[in-house]
Amino acid sequence: MKLTLFWFRRDLRLEDNTALNAAMNSSRNVLPLFIFDDNILEELPDNDPRVNFIYDTLSSINQRLSKTQSSILILKGKPKEVWKKLIKTYDISSVYINRDYEQYAIERDENVAQLLVENGIEMLDFKDQVIHEKSEVMKADGSPYTIFTPYKNKWLKQYMPTPILPEVAYQKFHKEQFTFPKLEDLGFKTSTIRVKPFSLENLYQYEETRNFPSLDTTSYLSPHLRFGTISIRQIIALLKNEDNVFLSELIWREFFMQILFHYPKVVIQNFRSKYDGIQWLNNESDFEKWCNGQTGYPLVDAGMRELNATGYMHNRVRMVTAGFLCKHLLIDWRWGEAYFAKKLLDYELSSNNGNWQWAAGTGCDAAPYFRIFNPIEQLKKFDKDRTYIKKWIPELDSLSYCDPIIEHKQARTRALETYKSGINN
Known part of the structure; x- marks a missing residue:
């Protein structure tokens, strides 16, 4: 048959x-x-x-x-x-x-x-x-967009809602009972880290709460979108309007996907080759401290400990931790990208690569190299009651918590000098 x-x-x-x-x-x-x-x-x-x-x-x-x-x-x-x-x-x-x-x-x-x-x-x-794939949102001359805002505007202009397809009719499936293997049969063990169910209700307050990690009001949607347990069309159908901030995040995802498709070199190279001359320090001891959440900067450390323990990290904290690695410690973004790839439950090559290059200043439409997050000020703005950092750093207020790995002002000056001297004009 x-x-x-x-x-x-x-x-x-x-x-x-x-x-x-x-x-x-x-x-x-x-x-x-x-x-x-x-x-x-x-x-x-x-x-x-x-x-x-x-x-x-x-x-x-x-x-x-x-x-x-x-x-x-x-x-x-x-x-x-x-x-x-x-x-x-x-x-x-x-x-x-x-x-x-x-x-x-x-x-x-x-x-x-x-x-x-x-x-x-x-x-x-x-x-x-995706809603729009690889070559569906292009400039008038047929070339791909490398700046997000015009890409987003064209994406929205082209967007047409589509009917959600119903659950398939089971009677059309081939009638055969296969043995479902045990996880051990596949060479794997049960993990203590679990993917959380997503919360679509949190999407409606995303704009108001998205920058505050202690509120725990993120949707936990990203691993489900990554592995397709819910469709992109189902998610967008639940959003209230086209100005929705969460929709912009979904468009960023497709932006980075088309960047990866059209510029596959970004997997191992800077998108902007003018930054190829940056002399990264790549200190292995500093990298290990960053990985383990032992830099002495509480927001960075809490984020890395959350990642190691749960496979999740809040988006605002991702920006702070990534920027810290590249600019405070002058460690190649590829090191951080590879570490996130191992740990993130929602790891997706295009978004991980795009966001790391954004943080490092080497990517398309990236943060300028002279934009350097101050992790102390970020903590004051987004976790002023210290709820998030206390959750992940139990020794925070004791003598056993580590001293800062480098002083912020010194790190900023060093980063600016290193980037400036490494730029190929």
Whole structure:
């Protein structure tokens, strides 16, 4: 019996899933598939909380499918090798996927598509994780935007609300009960760090409360958006108007995605090559203190301890900690980006890279190099009652709390001199 295969990736839901909905409208029954990709997994610790979240989400979907004698086929390996076996096992008529825009994903999908075509199988791909993808919001001359505000204005001008697709009809799923693997069978352990449920109610007060980490009023939406447990369309449909500040954050996400697509060099290079001459100090002892939340600057330390303990860090605090690493300590933004990539539950290459280059002053539409956050003043403005820092630094008011790693004024002067002498005009 010929089958349609739907390949879950960054779209772990049954509602408002573009490619899955299209697969269900094909003439064949649909076999849902997820591949735990060894190319990605081999770089992760065996208790990675993001793998736990993917696993738990798939398990939840599988339980829903099992009520109609269907299930997800869970496999592990290098994708192309997995697909070679699938082609031998099943009579596949077509494969449906939602597009992914990171370089590894693009190459992976091209390789799998080529294999499928060689075997007479069609791969159909769809836009799903964004409103406007790679080349849909462009300047009048056809070149990509590198400044956010005109990109946002064009994005909004082009935006058209789309109907939310209903949950798919379960009877179209292929009837076969696969054994759902244990986490240990995949080579992973249960993590103590968990992804929190998202709170859409907090979106409505986002503008008023977004800069105050102690309020804990963020939506916790970002890992869910990253792995597609809710669609971007569902989120935007819940926002009240186009002036919504949270919508701007979602547009920043798509801005950085198209930057990564059009300028893939940013993964390892400065977007603005004029900063290639910066002589980073890259002191390993200073970096370790920053990683462990032991710089003597409470807002920086609280943020890093929150990240290490929970996989989350408040957005305002992310800006302060990133700016501190690059400008106070003169450590290459790539070091900080790699550390965040290991720890953040919502890690997404384009946003992580874009925001780190923004903080360092080396990116497109970045903060100017002479804009240097004063972490002491930031603390006074955004945690004046010291609630947030006391939560994460129990020894804060004792002699055991570390002295500042460097004096702010001295660090600022050093950063300005280093950046100025490193700029290639």
